[in-house]
Amino acid sequence: MNETRPTVYEELQAKGHSRRDFMKFCTFIGAALGLESTGIAQVVKALETKSRLPVVWLHFQECTCCSESFIRSSHPLVADVILDKISLDYTETLMAAAGHQAEATLKNTIEKYKGQYVLLVEGSIPTKEDGAYCCIGGKSSYDIFKEVSKDAKAIIAWGNCASAGCVQAANPNPTGATPIYKLAEGKTVINVQGCPPIAEVMAGVIVHILAFDRIPQLDSLGRPKAFYSSRVHDTCYRRPNYDAGLFVESWDDENAKKGYCLYKMGCRGPNTYNSCGVIKWNNGVSFPIQSGHPCIGCSEANFWDNGPFYKHLANFPGFGIESTADKVGIGLGAVTVAGIAAHAVVTNIRKRKEIMKGLRTTDNNIA
Amino acid sequence: MKEKKEAEHNETVYVWQLPVRFYHWINALSILVLCVTGFLIGYPIALQNSAEASFGYWFGTVRFIHFVAAFIFFFNFVYRLYWGFVGNKYAKWDNFIPYRKSQWQEVLDVLKVDILMVSKKPIDSVGHNALASLTYFFTFLAFLVQSLTGFGLYAAMSKSFFPKLFAWIVPILGGDFNTRMIHHIFMWLFIVFAIIHIYLVFYHDYVERRGVTSSMIGGWKFIEKGHMEEVKKKVKV
Known part of the structure; x- marks a missing residue:
């Protein structure tokens, strides 16, 4: 059972990476995690002395965009470390094995590394019709999750599907898609939010677990604070335009070309917590707002239901499409004013005697 | 002078103490500022x-004014709650919570006399009538919701400990987006309240002639002679 496994560093060396590459990776990931410079030494030590972290990556109701994001991570070693060296023992979309062989690998891993493996879940779990909407190898995703999560060292929910249900949990949620933290039965789930999450964030969370042997500090919605503690708005390079009141008024106007703030185009930056403005995407090339598109708030729960994307106020429930809180409010105000006008007229008719009595007394007194 | 003789038919009652009057106008002013700046934050004009x-x-300044007004609004509200325990009988907290049967009776009376105008029985209360008090109780709840959601949203961009005390509300409401929606919807309740409130003040001043409008400035109401004794007698029975 306890064969000596090579450490992460040894494996990287065997693959031909230099010490310099290794140190660069550790510094990079340490910086992404928000560690101080002394913390980077801890990362180095951990990767030098600890062996591969057994990882099981389960795919349920999802589109694999989290995996796609992950394998496109900017630092070459990020993908290497996780996909080759952190020992991805089971993942439906990338493993070579198939069928019974694959299922045997999963069983083998969770037995052999009981309490040591990290469970990564991509996708939500359908709970309606006994989970019939998502079955793998004849088992429902909920059953698979229960079996694998039981002895996991840590559970990470990749992306909005696993963290909040994403599009399949949007109203009316026909399959009963449920985020995994609701099914984890008391176990802490790390919600790595986003649709998809940023690759460096995903790698950072795994390295944190590997280096420090505990889960990173989480916010009140279960997201790692290192990456989700500030709003996209607060780290946005267009923020000065917001403060100066310079806004894009329509998609093709002069202001859009000048790169003004997209707040009036429905940008969700002010209510979305993520590090897009800092780490960015695709090797730090850009992020949606930099490309001229407002943030749609993909790292927040229910972002599909908070539509439409290009308006800041969601449609007001129960009043039909295109009715915002403001339209309802204006209607309510108009009804109030009409009611008041009617009341004022009726007052002068029905209370005439009372009002006239007052006038008469005064007249008499003056006379 | 005959006008003076008419005035003698009324007795003056000191209803609103100075702190209550200060509270009222600070509250009115801060709500006005909060609504205007809040609306601008929701729909910034194209300047x-x-x-x-x-x-x-300029937009940063609008937001700054909104936040300052919010702090004033909140602590003014807290101060009013305190005054509900130490103020005079017209300011007491038990005016606002209808736990007595007589309060509910008066709510019905006010509906009949003032709103539907199907009855002419005069209302006993000299301070807030029971329906007004009940409405103010609901506005206090709205104040609370607005303070919680507002400071909850503010917490994310503040390093101060005070707004952080409200940060827990955001995850309960399902994130910043929903919190902001609720904050926005409640603003409309404040606007509708203000319209009705101001109208009813005019109405009461016009029909009852007790000087209700000026009472919030000077504190005094002009009550028909004998009314106070009558009400006292009723309470004893």
């Missing part, structure tokens, strides 16, 4: 110019 963003800060 464009060709200068670089670093030369302008």
Whole structure:
């Protein structure tokens, strides 16, 4: 059972990476995690002395965009470390094995590394019709999750599907898609939010677990604070335009070309917590707002239901499409004013005697 | 002078103490400022110019005013709650919570006399009538919701401990987006309240002639002679 496994560093060396590459990776990931410079030494030590972290990556109701994001991570070693060296023992979309062989690998891993493996879940779990909407190898995703999560060292929910249900949990949620933290039965789930999450964030969370042997500090919605503690708005390079009141008024106007703030185009930056403005995407090339598109708030729960994307106020429930809180409010105000006008007229008719009595007394007194 | 003789038919009652009056006007002013700036934050007007963003800060200033007014609003509200325990009988907290049968009876009476105008029985209360008090109780709840959601949203951009005390509300409501929606919807309740409130003040001043409008400035109401004794007798029975 306890064969000596090579450490992460040894494996990287065997693959031909230099010490310099290794140190660069550790510094990079340490910086992404928000560690101080002394913390980077801890990362180095951990990767030098600890062996591969057994990882099981389960795919349920999802589109694999989290995996796609992950394998496109900017630092070459990020993908290497996780996909080759952190020992991805089971993942439906990338493993070579198939069928019974694959299922045997999963069983083998969770037995052999009981309490040591990290469970990564991509996708939500359908709970309606006994989970019939998502079955793998004849088992429902909920059953698979229960079996694998039981002895996991840590559970990470990749992306909005696993963290909040994403599009399949949007109203009316026909399959009963449920985020995994609701099914984890008391176990802490790390919600790595986003649709998809940023690759460096995903790698950072795994390295944190590997280096420090505990889960990173989480916010009140279960997201790692290192990456989700500030709003996209607060780290946005267009923020000065917001403060100066310079806004894009329509998609093709002069202001859009000048790169003004997209707040009036429905940008969700002010209510979305993520590090897009800092780490960015695709090797730090850009992020949606930099490309001229407002943030749609993909790292927040229910972002599909908070539509439409290009308006800041969601449609007001129960009043039909295109009715915002403001339209309802204006209607309510108009009804109030009409009611008041009617009341004022009726007052002068029905209370005439009372009002006239007052006038008469005064007249008499003056006379 | 005969006008003076008419005035003698009324007795003056000191209803609103100075702190209550201060509370009322600070509250009115801060709500006005909060609604106007809040609306601007929701729908910023297109004040464009060709200068670089670093030369302008008007939208930041609007938000700053909103936040300052919010602090004033909140502590003014807390102060009023305190005064509900130490103020005079017209300011007491038990006016606002209808736990007595007589209060509910008066709510019905006010509906009949003032709103539906099907009855002419005069209302006993000299301070707030029971329906007004009940409405104010609901506005206090709305104050609370607005303070919780407002400071909850503010917490994310503040380093101060005070707004952080409200941060827990955001995850309960399902994130910043929903919190902001609720904050926005409640603003409309404040606007509708203000319309009705101001109208009813005019109405009561016009029909009852007790000087209800000026009472919130000077504190005094002019009550028909004998009314106070009558009400006292009723309470004893």
